[in-house]
Amino acid sequence: MRLWSLLALLALLALLLASSCGTRGCAPLQLFDALFGGGDALTREIILRLRLPRALAGFAVGGLLALAGALMQVLLRNPLADPYVLGVSGGASLFALLAIWFGAGSVLLLGASWAGAFASIGLLFALGQRSLRAPGLLRASEAPTRLLLTGVMLASGWGALITLVLTLAPDAKLRGMLFWLIGELSGAQPWQPAMVALVVALAVSVAMSRSLNVMLAGDARAFALGVDVVRLRIAVCGVGAAATAFAVTTAGSLGFVGLLVPHAVRRIAGNDQRVLLPGCVLAGGLLVVLADTLARTVVAPQQLPVGAIMALIGVPAFLYVLLRSPGVQR
Amino acid sequence: MKAASPLARNEGALLDVRALALRAGPRVLLRDLTLRVERGQFWAIVGPNGAGKTTLLAALAGIAAPEAGQIDLLGQPIARWKPADAATVRGFLPQHVDPLFGVSVLQAALLGRHPHQGRRFAQMWESAEDVSIAIDALEQVDLQGLASRDVATLSGGERQRAAIASLLAQDPLLYLLDEPLSHLDLHHQHAAMQLLRRRASDGQRAVVASVHDLSMAARFATHALVFTGGAACVSGPAAAVLDETTLSAAFGHRVRRLVDGETVALVAG
Numbered sequence: 001m002r003l004w005s006l007l008a009l010l011a012l013l014a015l016l017l018a019s020s021c022g023t024r025g026c027a028p029l030q031l032f033d034a035l036f037g038g039g040d041a042l043t044r045e046i047i048l049r050l051r052l053p054r055a056l057a058g059f060a061v062g063g064l065l066a067l068a069g070a071l072m073q074v075l076l077r078n079p080l081a082d083p084y085v086l087g088v089s090g091g092a093s094l095f096a097l098l099a100i101w102f103g104a105g106s107v108l109l110l111g112a113s114w115a116g117a118f119a120s121i122g123l124l125f126a127l128g129q130r131s132l133r134a135p136g137l138l139r140a141s142e143a144p145t146r147l148l149l150t151g152v153m154l155a156s157g158w159g160a161l162i163t164l165v166l167t168l169a170p171d172a173k174l175r176g177m178l179f180w181l182i183g184e185l186s187g188a189q190p191w192q193p194a195m196v197a198l199v200v201a202l203a204v205s206v207a208m209s210r211s212l213n214v215m216l217a218g219d220a221r222a223f224a225l226g227v228d229v230v231r232l233r234i235a236v237c238g239v240g241a242a243a244t245a246f247a248v249t250t251a252g253s254l255g256f257v258g259l260l261v262p263h264a265v266r267r268i269a270g271n272d273q274r275v276l277l278p279g280c281v282l283a284g285g286l287l288v289v290l291a292d293t294l295a296r297t298v299v300a301p302q303q304l305p306v307g308a309i310m311a312l313i314g315v316p317a318f319l320y321v322l323l324r325s326p327g328v329q330r
Numbered sequence: 331m332k333a334a335s336p337l338a339r340n341e342g343a344l345l346d347v348r349a350l351a352l353r354a355g356p357r358v359l360l361r362d363l364t365l366r367v368e369r370g371q372f373w374a375i376v377g378p379n380g381a382g383k384t385t386l387l388a389a390l391a392g393i394a395a396p397e398a399g400q401i402d403l404l405g406q407p408i409a410r411w412k413p414a415d416a417a418t419v420r421g422f423l424p425q426h427v428d429p430l431f432g433v434s435v436l437q438a439a440l441l442g443r444h445p446h447q448g449r450r451f452a453q454m455w456e457s458a459e460d461v462s463i464a465i466d467a468l469e470q471v472d473l474q475g476l477a478s479r480d481v482a483t484l485s486g487g488e489r490q491r492a493a494i495a496s497l498l499a500q501d502p503l504l505y506l507l508d509e510p511l512s513h514l515d516l517h518h519q520h521a522a523m524q525l526l527r528r529r530a531s532d533g534q535r536a537v538v539a540s541v542h543d544l545s546m547a548a549r550f551a552t553h554a555l556v557f558t559g560g561a562a563c564v565s566g567p568a569a570a571v572l573d574e575t576t577l578s579a580a581f582g583h584r585v586r587r588l589v590d591g592e593t594v595a596l597v598a599g
Contacts (some may be wrong), residue, residue, distance in 0.1 A: 086403075160571075210454055213437075214444050218428030222395055225500065226417030226445040271432030274454060 003269050007282035011059065014286050018055035018293040019047050019267070022300070031325040057191035057250055058292045058306070059285035061260025062257050063198045064247040066284025067205060069258030070265075070277055071240040074212050075233060083244040083258035086151035091120025092248040093267030097165045097177050110189070117245035124154060124241065132234050143219075143233065149203045172290060185292050190250075197246035199276050204239050208232060208271035216271065256311045257284050260318050267321060287314070342405055343368050344504045344536045345390060350399035352385050359385055363399070367504070367538060368403040374547035374568065375540040377557025379579050383540040386555075387508045390538060391422035403504070417445035421502035425509045425540075427493045429482060436477040438492045439457040439464040442499030460499075467498035470525055472518065475501060486513040494522060498529075505529060507539040510545065519543065523550040544585065544596035548572045556580050572596065 068083035076085065083089070095116025099109045125132075131146035162181075169177060211232050215222045219229045247254070265279040291310040296303045337379065345367035352360040353599050359382030367373060369573045384439045388394040390401060392408035403420060421442070430438055443460040447453050456464075468474050471491040481492055497505060506525065512517045527550045530537045541547045547554060547568065554572050555565040558580045564571050577585040577596065584599035 042538050206454075207451065210444060210447070214432075214441055216428070216430055216433070217438075217441055218424065218426070220388070220393060220422070220424040221441075221496075222429065223413060224391055224420075224422035224424075225415060225441060226414035266432050270434065270437075271430070272437060 003275065003279055003307045004282065007279060007286060011282050011286040011289070012291075014289040014293070015052075015055050015059060018058070018289050019051045020236055021293055021297050022046065022051055022276070023291075048098055053191050054185050054292070055289050057189055057194060058288040059245045060194035060198045061185070061251045062261075062284035062286070062288030063281035064194060064201065064243040064284075065254060065258040065288075066261035066265075066280040067198070067277060068152030068240045068243040068247070069200055069284075070262035070273075070280045071205060071236050071243075072258075073262055074216065074273065075236045075240065076148045078144065078148060079263065080259070081148070083240065083247065084155065084253060084255075085148065086120075086241055086244075087158055088117055088120045088157045088241050088244040089233055089253040090162065090247045091123070092117035092245065093181060093253060094158050094161050094165065095119070096252075097162060100173055100176050100180060101165065101169050103173075112302070113249040114245070117248055120154065120158070121238075121241040123246060124151065125237075127154070128237070132230065132237060134235050147237070152199060179305070180252050184303075185251050185288075185305045194246050194250040197243060198281065201239050201246075204235070204277065205277045206274065207318050208235060208239075209277055212236070212273040213269070216273075251306075254306065254307045254310070256314055257287060258315055261287060264291035264318060264321060344404060345538075346400075346402040346405070347390070347459050348400045348402075350401065351397040352382050352389060353397040354382065354385055358397075359457070360557075360560045361445050363563060363565075364556070365565060367536050368505070369536055370530055370533045371536045371553050372551045373536070373538040373553045374526050374551035374572075375538065375555050375557075376542075376544065376547055376572070376580070377540075377563070378559075381557035383557065384508050387422070387470065387506050387540060388424075391420060392416055393422065396502060400581065414445060414449075417500070417502075418471060420504040420506065421497045421500045422506040423510060425490065425512070428455040429489075431480070431482045433481050434477065435468065435479050435481055435492050435495075436461075436464060437471055438481050439467050439473075439499050442467070442496035442501070445500065453572060463501070464495070464499045467495040468492075470498055471495045472521065475580055476585050481493065487515055487518060490514055491497075491518060491522075494525075498525075502540075505535065505537040505539070507537070509540050509542065509544060511519045511541060518552075524548070544572065544577060545594065548596055549596050 028288060047246065065083050072081040072085055073079055074082060092113040093116070096109055096113040099112035106111060128147050128150045128266045130142050131150060166174070166177060211227045214225050214227050215229060215232060222229050262280050265276055265283050269275045269279050287310060288306065294305045294310040295306045343366040347363060347365040350360065350363040351358070355447065375386065377383055387393065389396040392403065392411060395409065403411060403416065440456055440460060443456055444465060447456065465474065465477065468477055471494050473488065473491055473495060476488065481489060484492065494510055497507070510522055516521060523546050525541060526537045529535050551568045553566065554568040555563055556571055556576055557563050558576065564576055574585055574587050586597055586599040588595040588597060
């Protein structure tokens with residue numbers, strides 16, 4: 001609880017910071033003016049129409065990716081799992097690149113990435129049916145490995161198609177494509193769908209969280225303790241994939257958040273999913289908002305890709321935590 | 331089906347097994363087993379490697395469907411029980427316990443309370459009663475001093491005791507354990523068997539456990555089931571079933587029964 005309050009407070013501060021800083025410098029006072037309807041019209045416009053929506057989108061995307069990453073790590077019993085491990089972002093990226101190639105506008109681009117993400121989820125469920133249903137009741141479950149392999153294969157397939165598109169596409173379109181692939185927040189995307197998805201995904205995940213704790217003890221024990229393992233696995237897979245889809249369609253495939261935020265929070269708070277999942281949402285949102293604020297202010301008016309900034313801050317920070325702590329600890 | 335009604339009923343066998351056949355791949359493990367596990371009984375399942383002890387326990391737990399036959403838990407076919415309801419009356423500790431990470435010993439014991447906690451949002455966290463039951467279970471397996479340690483830092487035997495504690499915290503009517511003594515030292519093997527015997531002897535509960543140590547089985551179990559090879563088995567009161575002839579034939583190795591006062595030892599001859 002103390003962890004949540006702390007993270008929530010930090011996230012709120014980050015959102016305020018993000019809304020008050022920009023190319024025109026940081027001015028917290030103007031922010032309050034703007035929020036309460038005062039100040040000059042231009043500043044108010046910038047804050048309410050550009051910075052705040054962008055910060056909210058960043059928070060939602062970061063929360064979704066961290067949540068999806070934590071769910072995937074439980075589902076696949078693999079600490080290296082991240083939101084993209086099931087190939088959802090590959091489908092979204094391919095369709096989005098095709099849309100850029102054919103000069104689609106922003107609405108069509110959004111629609112295309114949506115279609116791609118959910119086509120990929122559909123494919124995953126169709127191919128992964130048997131893996132999801134294989135309960136490892138006598139021996140260690142095969143389901144995680146098989147599902148992981150299915151996802152990796154899907155991602156490789158999408159990856160190959162994306163490479164083909166990048167090779168064949170006209171030069172003029174390449175830059176836009178590259179930026180989409182790296183992932184960016186432009187303030188142009190609507191933040192509402194991602195935020196709604198975040199709230200729904202978090203509520204569903206928290207409702208499942210105690211069963212997830214039990215599932216960590218293995219399929220046979222979970223079943224014996226009353227958890228319908230197959231149904232839970234399908235639900236986790238669905239929520240994780242959908243969360244990733246909403247994140248990817250909002251900001252492209254941002255790396256790093258989904259893999260490392262769950263690890264960092266787990267190191268601090270332990271592996272109780274009831275604490276971990278909400279903690280990941282807050283920490284993931286916080287990280288993306290901060291990184292994005294940095295990305296658009298450091299060399300303003302030039303904007304840096306937020307994914308790269310995030311990794312630049314995150315990698316040393318995580319390595320520090322990892323190497324400093326002695327082996328396994330609470 | 332409500333879990334409360336069979337719980338309240340205090341008569342009849344906990345488990346009623348009729349004409350059970352088990353198979354693992356192409357191998358027939360067991361043909362036509364009939365077995366009644368009554369309250370108060372402590373069954374030891376004994377047999378050579380690969381005989382089918384684990385498959386039998388998984389079938390009794392309702393986790394793997396048998397090849398043929400009928401298994402009734404408290405008068406209802408086991409397959410018809412909802413997992414959540416079954417978990418309040420039967421517990422199962424598998425042989426292979428997946429390693430937990432980032433989970434304290436107390437949290438691991440609290441897993442056993444999962445089926446007893448409500449599924450509503452407000453009941454997501456354990457009550458003080460759940461915690462005190464889990465702490466009590468840890469005391470029974472001698473782990474009270476390690477309650478806040480990460481399970482991953484425990485030794486193999488301590489981890490096994492933590493797993494036993496989660497079953498004690500679950501406190502079902504029917505305890506099913508697959509090789510609960512593995513990794514335990516001499517003292518804790520003894521203590522664990524005594525603990526299970528005590529749980530069974532209150533007349534409400536019953537225990538079925540596969541055991542490799544024949545002397546332990548002879549000393550603590552009230553009943554035994556011995557896989558004798560060729561998809562057959564012998565079952566009945568422990569004193570009658572665990573004799574030199576049956577065991578020697580079952581293991582294909584001479585087994586001797588040594589008696590010293592009240593202590594009986596079954597050793598390889």
